[in-house]
Amino acid sequence: MTTIYDIAKRTGYSPTTVSKAFNNYSDVREKTRQDIIRTAQEMGYVPNSHARTLTTKKSWTIGVLFIESTGVGIRHPFFSSVIESFKQVAVSKGYALMFISKDVGGKQSGYLENCRIRGVDGVVVFLSDYEDPYFQELLDSAIPTVILDFETPKSHTVCSNNMAGAILAVDHLASLGHRKIAHISGGVSTFPGSERERGYKASMKQLGLELPDSYIVPGPYYSLENGYSAMKGLLQLPDRPTAVFASGDLLALGAVMAAKDSGFSVPTDISVIGYDDIDLAKYVTPALTTIRQDTVLLGSQAADLLFSTIDKEHEGMEALQLPVELIVRDSCAPPRSVE
Amino acid sequence: MTTIYDIAKRTGYSPTTVSKAFNNYSDVREKTRQDIIRTAQEMGYVPNSHARTLTTKKSWTIGVLFIESTGVGIRHPFFSSVIESFKQVAVSKGYALMFISKDVGGKQSGYLENCRIRGVDGVVVFLSDYEDPYFQELLDSAIPTVILDFETPKSHTVCSNNMAGAILAVDHLASLGHRKIAHISGGVSTFPGSERERGYKASMKQLGLELPDSYIVPGPYYSLENGYSAMKGLLQLPDRPTAVFASGDLLALGAVMAAKDSGFSVPTDISVIGYDDIDLAKYVTPALTTIRQDTVLLGSQAADLLFSTIDKEHEGMEALQLPVELIVRDSCAPPRSVE
DNA sequence: AGGTAAATCGAAACCGGTTTCGATTTACCT
DNA sequence: AGGTAAATCGAAACCGGTTTCGATTTACCT
Numbered sequence: 126m127t128t129i130y131d132i133a134k135r136t137g138y139s140p141t142t143v144s145k146a147f148n149n150y151s152d153v154r155e156k157t158r159q160d161i162i163r164t165a166q167e168m169g170y171v172p173n174s175h176a177r178t179l180t181t182k183k184s185w186t187i188g189v190l191f192i193e194s195t196g197v198g199i200r201h202p203f204f205s206s207v208i209e210s211f212k213q214v215a216v217s218k219g220y221a222l223m224f225i226s227k228d229v230g231g232k233q234s235g236y237l238e239n240c241r242i243r244g245v246d247g248v249v250v251f252l253s254d255y256e257d258p259y260f261q262e263l264l265d266s267a268i269p270t271v272i273l274d275f276e277t278p279k280s281h282t283v284c285s286n287n288m289a290g291a292i293l294a295v296d297h298l299a300s301l302g303h304r305k306i307a308h309i310s311g312g313v314s315t316f317p318g319s320e321r322e323r324g325y326k327a328s329m330k331q332l333g334l335e336l337p338d339s340y341i342v343p344g345p346y347y348s349l350e351n352g353y354s355a356m357k358g359l360l361q362l363p364d365r366p367t368a369v370f371a372s373g374d375l376l377a378l379g380a381v382m383a384a385k386d387s388g389f390s391v392p393t394d395i396s397v398i399g400y401d402d403i404d405l406a407k408y409v410t411p412a413l414t415t416i417r418q419d420t421v422l423l424g425s426q427a428a429d430l431l432f433s434t435i436d437k438e439h440e441g442m443e444a445l446q447l448p449v450e451l452i453v454r455d456s457c458a459p460p461r462s463v464e
Numbered sequence: 465m466t467t468i469y470d471i472a473k474r475t476g477y478s479p480t481t482v483s484k485a486f487n488n489y490s491d492v493r494e495k496t497r498q499d500i501i502r503t504a505q506e507m508g509y510v511p512n513s514h515a516r517t518l519t520t521k522k523s524w525t526i527g528v529l530f531i532e533s534t535g536v537g538i539r540h541p542f543f544s545s546v547i548e549s550f551k552q553v554a555v556s557k558g559y560a561l562m563f564i565s566k567d568v569g570g571k572q573s574g575y576l577e578n579c580r581i582r583g584v585d586g587v588v589v590f591l592s593d594y595e596d597p598y599f600q601e602l603l604d605s606a607i608p609t610v611i612l613d614f615e616t617p618k619s620h621t622v623c624s625n626n627m628a629g630a631i632l633a634v635d636h637l638a639s640l641g642h643r644k645i646a647h648i649s650g651g652v653s654t655f656p657g658s659e660r661e662r663g664y665k666a667s668m669k670q671l672g673l674e675l676p677d678s679y680i681v682p683g684p685y686y687s688l689e690n691g692y693s694a695m696k697g698l699l700q701l702p703d704r705p706t707a708v709f710a711s712g713d714l715l716a717l718g719a720v721m722a723a724k725d726s727g728f729s730v731p732t733d734i735s736v737i738g739y740d741d742i743d744l745a746k747y748v749t750p751a752l753t754t755i756r757q758d759t760v761l762l763g764s765q766a767a768d769l770l771f772s773t774i775d776k777e778h779e780g781m782e783a784l785q786l787p788v789e790l791i792v793r794d795s796c797a798p799p800r801s802v803e
Numbered sequence: 804a805g806g807t808a809a810a811t812c813g814a815a816a817c818c819g820g821t822t823t824c825g826a827t828t829t830a831c832c833t
Numbered sequence: 834a835g836g837t838a839a840a841t842c843g844a845a846a847c848c849g850g851t852t853t854c855g856a857t858t859t860a861c862c863t
Binding site for chain 1: 818819820821822
Binding site: 205222350 | 465510511512513514515517518523525541544551555556557558559560561562563564565567568569570577578580581582583688689692717718721724725743744747748749
């Protein structure tokens with residue numbers, strides 16, 4: 126490995142000047158800089174980030190905290206898409222992304238400890254279990270963080286406007302004439318799930334629609350199979366709903382399958398609306414009406430927030446709520462009775 | 465930040481001894497070690513990985529090279545699952561994963577350069593375009609690499625046995641009585657796609673089945689919509705196939721939809737078999753018969769290979785081919801004529 | 804008590820950069 | 834020619850660790 130010392134020897138300048146040349150110091154002559162840059166190229170020089178970090182205390186790395194305690198990566202597609210967009214702005218600013226884990230090399234150590242060992246400049250957090258004490262520890266530290274799909278005053282947070290989305294969904298169904306609208310909930314243990322449920326309830330109340338307890342049924346883990354069984358339950362209700370708002374697209378897909386398997390047609394007999402607008406939504410039959418989250422915006426806004434804090438351009442914590450959009454496709458129609 | 469120097473001052477030992485205590489040198493007394501460890505805890509000491517890397521030349525980081533030139537993360541689910549498994553063994557060995565990109569901070573620099581700057585100990589590669597000159601540069605370097613879904617003698621490689629999988633698929637269809645078996649190909653530009661096509665052809669030949677050119681139709685990017693249009697084409701053929709082997713599950717799903725939309729029933733009128741066994745495969749109707757890739761094994765084997773090279777336990781390059789499995793569900797049945 | 808081997812410890816050099824501040828050189832002026 | 838300000842450069846200290854090798858201490862033996 127060639128170092129600035131090798132370049133210094135070859136060019137006759139001091140290591141100090143070589144370093145300055147690379148860092149665009151104003152006190153090195155243009156000719157000198159050119160000399161140094163050229164020899165550096167010839168010698169195949171690449172800077173050593175660890176040496177640089179050691180002195181500057183800046184690692185140009187962002188930790189990525191992504192854990193799905195719920196098991197099999199159901200939320201992976203959403204995460205991937207958000208993080209991809211986050212990564213793009215990170216890279217453009219010169220940062221690299223590094224996965225942070227709880228324990229390393231067999232030793233239990235915690236996120237915060239790993240962040241400190243690696244000297245990350247900030248952390249983007251995407252968890253399903255925000256009660257994790259190791260996460261709390263990180264939250265209480267001085268390391269800049271931005272959290273997705275969660276809200277807390279201790280950190281920047283970026284969410285879709287889940288309540289607004291839920292209201293959008295229910296209003297759409299109501300505008301088609303539905304009055305018996307059920308909800309397959311993402312569960313109150315996840316932040317977006319509880320917000321959407323809250324939005325659903327608020328909207329039902331606002332519209333003056335009846336809401337029996339049996340109309341809210343859990344769809345744990347946002348999984349297709351749980352959507353399926355949730356729908357099966359709803360269809361057996363004496364006062365069967367004419368429309369269902371599912372807290373996630375996979376839940377909705379499961380619900381559609383359950384309806385079909387029970388001999389109901391979607392949307393003629395029962396309408397289903399989902400949430401997320403996953404890739405698949407537009408390909409299934411019937412194409413799924415849903416609420417789209419802007420994953421690209423989610424990622425880039427999270428990045429902007431984090432970097433502005435790292436660069437000290439920004440004080441205090443922001444809680445962003447990003448707008449969502451109703452995507453009308455073929456899975457919702459007016460109820461039979463009104464036709 | 466507390467350093468070994470702070471601990472040295474507090475305990476009265478030298479920094480040398482403090483460092484040795486942490487690294488389990490045999491020449492520090494047990495009592496001394498305890499002393500040091502305890503004070504370190506009290507003072508909230510965490511080692512500085514950059515300082516350590518600077519002297520030891522070992523960063524305990526693995527670069528992750530994942531680029532999808534084909535655009536929207538179609539292969540993401542597969543990648544996520546493989547990399548998750550890779551990550552688990554990496555973490556257990558004390559490594560962290562870092563995304564490597566081509567350019568950083570606006571400057572174009574290439575993968576190799578970034579690997580060198582960051583001093584990664586190895587790289588796991590998952591690309592769609594293996595012609596990329598920046599990738600070639602990395603391949604020709606001395607940095608240990610393991611490549612997924614590709615084969616080259618210049619690196620360790622780990623693939624599913626794509627040919628065997630394709631043969632398995634075709635044999636299954638043939639065993640049901642099909643003789644007119646078409647193929648929706650992943651395209652020869654991707655390694656797995658071309659291998660599966662090769663397997664398909666070999667199997668057809670082996671079975672003595674006729675293979676008109678029109679029976680192989682491209683399904684670019686493994687996308688659902690391209691599977692759809694590919695199937696539409698096949699269904700309009702004068703000598704319509706009775707079964708279709710699709711190079712990916714999304715292609716297969718698209719094909720099933722196309723068949724349904726054209727008034728054919730799957731599997732009664734036409735059988736469809738996919739490849740990958742994505743999560744969704746078992747939930748769709750009809751549940752998809754497919755070839756399962758063992759993503760967990762893929763990831764862990766890739767990790768084992770890479771770490772054994774990093775640890776110099778291993779010379780030369782290995783080209784692993786992992787077994788695949790036929791998963792029989794409901795999308796394949798005997799052809800009508802034979803019933 | 805004196806000697807020897809084993810146990811324990813630390814000084815110094817090193818890894819590859821950055822930054823401060825003083826020294827030297829150069830350009831320009833009268 | 835001499836003076837001054839601006840331009841250019843480099844010595845030295847520092848970031849936080851690791852490793853070699855020599856020095857000192859301790860344990861144990863006769």
